[in-house]
Amino acid sequence: MKKIAVVVAGCGVYDGAEIHETVLTMLAISRMGAKYQLFAPDVEQAHVVNHITGQPTTEIRNVLVESARIARGDIKPVSELIVSDFDALILPGGFGVAKNLCNYAFKGSECQTLPEVAKAIKAMHEASKPIGAMCIAPVVLANVLASVQVTIGNDPSTSQHLAELGATHIETAATQIVADKANKVFTTPCYMLNSSIAEIADGCQNLVDAILECR
Amino acid sequence: MKKIAVVVAGCGVYDGAEIHETVLTMLAISRMGAKYQLFAPDVEQAHVVNHITGQPTTEIRNVLVESARIARGDIKPVSELIVSDFDALILPGGFGVAKNLCNYAFKGSECQTLPEVAKAIKAMHEASKPIGAMCIAPVVLANVLASVQVTIGNDPSTSQHLAELGATHIETAATQIVADKANKVFTTPCYMLNSSIAEIADGCQNLVDAILECR
Numbered sequence: 001m002k003k004i005a006v007v008v009a010g011c012g013v014y015d016g017a018e019i020h021e022t023v024l025t026m027l028a029i030s031r032m033g034a035k036y037q038l039f040a041p042d043v044e045q046a047h048v049v050n051h052i053t054g055q056p057t058t059e060i061r062n063v064l065v066e067s068a069r070i071a072r073g074d075i076k077p078v079s080e081l082i083v084s085d086f087d088a089l090i091l092p093g094g095f096g097v098a099k100n101l102c103n104y105a106f107k108g109s110e111c112q113t114l115p116e117v118a119k120a121i122k123a124m125h126e127a128s129k130p131i132g133a134m135c136i137a138p139v140v141l142a143n144v145l146a147s148v149q150v151t152i153g154n155d156p157s158t159s160q161h162l163a164e165l166g167a168t169h170i171e172t173a174a175t176q177i178v179a180d181k182a183n184k185v186f187t188t189p190c191y192m193l194n195s196s197i198a199e200i201a202d203g204c205q206n207l208v209d210a211i212l213e214c215r
Numbered sequence: 216m217k218k219i220a221v222v223v224a225g226c227g228v229y230d231g232a233e234i235h236e237t238v239l240t241m242l243a244i245s246r247m248g249a250k251y252q253l254f255a256p257d258v259e260q261a262h263v264v265n266h267i268t269g270q271p272t273t274e275i276r277n278v279l280v281e282s283a284r285i286a287r288g289d290i291k292p293v294s295e296l297i298v299s300d301f302d303a304l305i306l307p308g309g310f311g312v313a314k315n316l317c318n319y320a321f322k323g324s325e326c327q328t329l330p331e332v333a334k335a336i337k338a339m340h341e342a343s344k345p346i347g348a349m350c351i352a353p354v355v356l357a358n359v360l361a362s363v364q365v366t367i368g369n370d371p372s373t374s375q376h377l378a379e380l381g382a383t384h385i386e387t388a389a390t391q392i393v394a395d396k397a398n399k400v401f402t403t404p405c406y407m408l409n410s411s412i413a414e415i416a417d418g419c420q421n422l423v424d425a426i427l428e429c430r
Contacts (some may be wrong), residue, residue, distance in 0.1 A: 012226070013284070019234060019238060019287075020242075020287075023412070024238070027413060030412045031416075032411040050280055050288070052288060065267055067267035069228070069234060069266045072406075073228075073229075073267060073269065142312050191287075197238070198245040
């Protein structure tokens, strides 16, 4: 049975992992008879956002502890991710990816990725195992791996930043994936486009299928 | 296009709405070409639980604000739910249902339901519109409507409490639903059983199908 590590960035689209993308990735993996294990960095969130007003609050929350809500408690620190235990790695999206896993939301193409997240991605890539990323998460892959083909849908400013990071951007519509087979990197736009939750489910399923088929 | 009101109890299985059940209900509704609107009570959570340790923290969070994380911000106070705007009502589960929507977690069969939640359920029932509940949420329907047939899977102590509340409990396995057609009440056990996320998706889909087919 194949095992996929899923690295998440909190719990909620504006300051953490996008919840639908994460749950529907877990569903797609389960539907294919594979297993998932969730991971998150054990660090403070960049900030906490009230998801009704869209405004930051004064609260302090931890990325690992909040991510555990989506994982129903079954989650590990990303520093404990052992690449030989897994067949693939997937990064769901959400602004938390650009705020907590790297600082793209604050620094654009001058961003840096959290060392333990960068280490896991590099080790997976060096082991020639497939890596998937959805929504805004391809910026992390571009930041860590540089010369990869990815998609974030069709946003001009983000695709410009991806080019500055050394990646090649390919436009996609809802549910489509970009497969960089040479690098075993698979990406899909999810909520970077104005999509229905059913389209998100299809995009996640397409990504997981491509990863499980990857040789 | 049919419209379903989904009433949630926060964001996280131990102190709020069960996230998978909520997202997979939204997905099932979207897959059937229907629309959903999320609602939650604008009240303080009974408590906040660290989902790694399972222990309560000293934090204070609001049920509506935390529920907005699952809704991507598109959520309304349950006090603003207008029954004539909707064709059905669904309550996903999670301990938050038994802590925030009613106090079953603390009072057992002596529980009371939050007035605005009870009002919405009663009005839906009086309008002869279908109501669905998953996981532990059937205790709220039993508390508000009393003589209904429901399932919470096979937990002896909870089914005893349901009987004390005036309801009839029917045992079910994963993904099965109980349809009380006379009362237009539909229930499914979800994570009250030790289920995979794929089984949760199937249970949510079966519940939504039964509700949309209900005449």
